[in-house]
Amino acid sequence: MKAVLGASWLAMLAAALACGKPSPPAEPSPAPEVAEVAEELAEPWSDAWMLREGQRFIHDTPYRRAALEHSLVNPDNLYSSQRLSSYGLGDRRWDRLPQWNPRSVPVDASMAAQLEQGEFPEVPIERLWDGVEPTTMQGWVSLGRRVFFGYPMRAEVYMEWGLTKRALADAVGVERDARGDIPGLVLFVDTDRQVRVGITCAICHTAVRDGQVVEGAARRSFDYGRLRAEYFEDTGEWVEPGLAERMTQWGPGRADVTEDDDEDPVTIPDLWGLRDQRWLTQAGTIRHDSPLALAIRQETQLTDSNHAMVRPPRALAWALAMYVYALDPGPRTVAKDSPGAAVFEVHCKRCHSNASYGGRVLPHESVGTDPALATGRGRGTGHYRVPNLVRVADGAPFLHDGTVASLDELLSAERLSPDFEGRLRKGAIPGHTAGMDLSPTDRADLIAFLQTL
Ligand code: HEC
């Protein structure tokens, strides 16, 4: 079993960067060398091994800290520097925060009806978690599901307000399932004892299709920017004018989740096949050769989104990671012997190479798409990651910034031209030119193949 390389690895990276001329600190984050990470893990992560790693994550602070350090590709971006200065420090900073196991319940149809009237229903007395650590993988996954739907990321005044405007709530992607329940919203007792509406992972990472909740699918309809912008307009609360303007331009399915002031909204990704991804986030911010990398991402996300006043019990962060790994879009029959598969092999496979048709990270210059996210101070690494293509036919809009409307648009050279009139954008959409020179037949075959992934 491969131990997680920790501080020693970072020291090596620092040394490697230090030789040659020192880079001036005020420059935009330089692209650090991305250390080699085996694309396929030496051993697939067996359940038994994961259960043991879970115990180390929960109980072994130096192990967690080493995993954090190893997982951050560019220690200088805001995402990483915040975590390096706050997480896994034993008796300091985020490790010292009180653990929070909230009273919180998903908003069902009858609660939704009350909230629409501006009334707050009672929150049951039980906590989200009964405090018992699961001992089986199945147990962890089902606990993780509770967290995914039930752990508040923070109180959301915009949602409280938006729920009282039914037409707006529908228009900004507050989706309801066949029973009228609202996946992704909870009613909870906040740390100040106020009953509040909160959002959870499921508001962005589920979609309702034909009345059924698809867990792990990106919520393409969720227009968080518009919800917030309309809130500020309606209430007259002060908001920085530039921000208000930018929020209306995110459009559905995108959110600026980065910590900087740059304008770099990203699409919400589907969460399929993440076990196969050796890097997490579209700019490859997190090296992912250990499940601790994802568990730490989730623990720090829940801590940060709750304004670093509290932290989730570590068992809940681990459970969330196990649940995310278990997400699956259901059975599919990949057309492996079709003509399109052969086209994919020649034109796409060298990058889209893993079992979920994603791959490694590449310098953003060689990808050629909009560089703002890759070079941004928020999460930038100088790179973009090759995304998985599982269920890509349901995944539009495409690319990290959601500028490409369809597979046809992605593969057509016309979008490189300044007069391009795409469905989502007027003007050139540069980059990712693979497949543009295919014959019409090959392109049609390729798209037919992609539709089976
Ligand atoms: C407001 C919408 C929103 C919420 C809420 C949200 N996410 Fe995300 N999530 C995103 C976006 C946007 C990205 C893409 C970020 C990037 O690539 O930089 C993302 C990325 C991810 C990734 C990385 C996927 C990949 O392909 O590398 C994981 C894992 C993830 N989210 C899990 C969660 C979990 C678990 C929660 C709840 C704790 C959550 N998210 C809450 C919008 C959201």
Ligand code: HEC
């Ligand atoms: C040189 C490496 C490379 C090759 C070759 C390549 N891709 Fe990609 N692909 C990428 C990268 C990197 C991204 C992410 C770029 C971004 O978001 O800015 C991407 C993104 C995509 C996306 C968008 C997925 C999403 O969820 O947004 C699709 C679809 C895609 N590629 C299909 C293909 C197909 C089909 C081929 C073959 C014709 C191909 N790619 C060839 C590197 C490559």
